[in-house]
Structure formats: C-alpha cells, structure tokens
Amino acid sequence: MIEVRDLQVRYGGRLVADVPVLDVGAGECVAIVGESGSGKSTTLLALLGLTENAEISGQIGVCGVDVLTASPRALREIRGARAALVMQSPQAALGPATRLGVLMRRALKLHGRDASGANMAKAVEEVLLDREILRRYPHEISGGQAQRFAIALAIALGAEVILADEPTSALDVTVQAEVVGVLRRLREERGLALLLVSHDLALVSTIADRVLVMKDGAVVESGPAAGVLAEPSHPYTRELLEALP
Numbered sequence: 001m002i003e004v005r006d007l008q009v010r011y012g013g014r015l016v017a018d019v020p021v022l023d024v025g026a027g028e029c030v031a032i033v034g035e036s037g038s039g040k041s042t043t044l045l046a047l048l049g050l051t052e053n054a055e056i057s058g059q060i061g062v063c064g065v066d067v068l069t070a071s072p073r074a075l076r077e078i079r080g081a082r083a084a085l086v087m088q089s090p091q092a093a094l095g096p097a098t099r100l101g102v103l104m105r106r107a108l109k110l111h112g113r114d115a116s117g118a119n120m121a122k123a124v125e126e127v128l129l130d131r132e133i134l135r136r137y138p139h140e141i142s143g144g145q146a147q148r149f150a151i152a153l154a155i156a157l158g159a160e161v162i163l164a165d166e167p168t169s170a171l172d173v174t175v176q177a178e179v180v181g182v183l184r185r186l187r188e189e190r191g192l193a194l195l196l197v198s199h200d201l202a203l204v205s206t207i208a209d210r211v212l213v214m215k216d217g218a219v220v221e222s223g224p225a226a227g228v229l230a231e232p233s234h235p236y237t238r239e240l241l242e243a244l245p
C-alpha cells in the first residue's frame with residue numbers, strides 16, 4: 001500500500017527527512033516516532049505530495065500510484081479517498097460553516113461513493129460516535145470527536161490507507177484507548193494499512209508492527225515494534241523510552 005525508497009525532502013536546501021525504506025502493506029501498522037522537528041510530519045505529507053515548497057527526491061508509491069510523477073487527477077483520488085490523512089487538529093480542516101453530515105455527504109458524492117444516511121451513520125458508529133453528531137457543526141465537537149469523525153469519513157469513503165499524525169494527541173486517556181482500539185479493529189477487519197506518526201512510544205507499542213525512529217531528519221533505527229521497544233539499539237531510542245512517564 002505504501003512503498004518508499006530513498007526519500008529525501010529538503011526545504012531551502014536543508015535536508016529535513018531522509019527515509020531510505022518505508023513499506024506498509026494491507027493490514028499492517030507502521031509507526032514513525034521521534035521528538036518534535038525530527039521530520040515525521042514532513043515524511044507523512046510528502047507521501048501524499050502535500051509538502052509545499054519542498055524539493056523531493058526518491059520514489060513514493062501509495063495504493064499503486066507513483067506519487068512524484070502522478071497526474072493531478074490520480075493524486076486527487078488518492079488524497080481524497082483511498083489514502084486518508086487524519087491530522088492533529090482536524091477541526092481547522094473541516095471549516096466552521098457546514099454541518100458534519102453535509103461535509104461527509106459532499107465528500108462521498110464527489111468520489112462517487114454511497115452517500116446514503118445509513119452508510120454515513122454506520123461509519124460514524126464504527127468509530128464510537130453517536131450518529132447525532134452528523135447534525136452538528138465542527139466547532140460544536142471536541143478535538144477527539146473531530147479526529148474520530150475524520151476516521152469515520154475515511155471509512156465511509158472506503159479508504160485503504162490511513163495516515164495519522166499524532167492520532168490521539170487531542171484526546172484524554174480513556175478516549176485515546178478507544179481510538180487506538182478503533183484503529184486496531186479497522187486494520188484487522190478491513191485490512192487497512194496504517195501509518196502513524198507519534199511522540200508516544202507507549203501508544204505505538206500497543207498497535208504498530210514496525211517502528212521507524214527519526215532524529216534530525218534521519219531514520220536512526222527501524223524494525224519490529226516489539227524488538228525496538230524491548231532492545232533499542234540506538235541511544236536516542238533509549239532516551240525516548242526513558243522519557244516515558
């Protein structure tokens with residue numbers, strides 16, 4: 001679902017992300033962890049061709065599409081429906097003026113998907129939200145509800161890949177556990193490929209198969225999550241682990 005080779009992203013000549021290999025198959029979950037500024041979000045955005053003013057080299061394949069050479073039309077289909085991006089603060093992206101149900105219906109129609117009320121309610125309930133939320137405006141919901149709504153939208157669109165940036169940063173601990181449970185279930189039941197970006201190694205250890213540890217734009221360690229967490233080989237990974245509460 002995601003195949004990256006020799007990805008390098010530069011801003012003004014400065015290398016901010018250098019990722020030699022990143023693969024996420026259907027039903028797999030890979031996490032990128034690292035401190036603020038290490039290049040995690042840049043890597044995620046580059047996968048969908050969403051980095052502005054960046055110089056990018058290497059190869060990026062998402063859902064079989066070569067992102068760096070794809071037509072605008074192919075990129076729109078990937079970004080809008082097949083590979084969904086769940087941001088840290090999705091409320092800003094949702095805009096203030098339109099009810100969530102209307103937003104969802106528009107997106108579904110735009111991509112030729114099932115825009116029935118039943119399909120929308122099913123998607124919303126799958127992420128443990130009440131279907132009543134479809135009548136609300138974005139400013140009337142919490143950050144955690146907004147993240148779950150973004151995941152519901154991805155489900156309704158039939159996304160194959162979810163790219164999530166700090167998927168639980170806006171949530172309290174109980175809701176965090178619920179969202180992680182939802183993501184885990186989605187990958188098991190729907191074979192979704194998940195790429196998560198997180199500071200939170202504890203969260204990562206409960207859901208990811210593999211982990212990439214980034215520092216100053218470079219991947220300093222990668223491998224199966226259990227191995228990296230149990231026996232980190234890089235001092236930086238040990239530091240991240242020791243910083244856990």
Ligand SMILES: Nc1ncnc2c1ncn2[C@@H]1O[C@H](COP(=O)(O)OP(=O)(O)OP(=O)(O)O)[C@@H](O)[C@H]1O
Nearest residue numbers: 011016034035036037038039040041042043052053
């Ligand atoms: N549009 C941009 N123009 C110039 N530099 C940028 C741009 N976006 C990010 N950077 C720089 O790239 C580096 C990596 O940033 P990035 O947001 O990818 O890190 P991160 O690991 O995701 O951090 P955080 O956890 O805080 O989101 C930082 O030094 C940042 O200042």
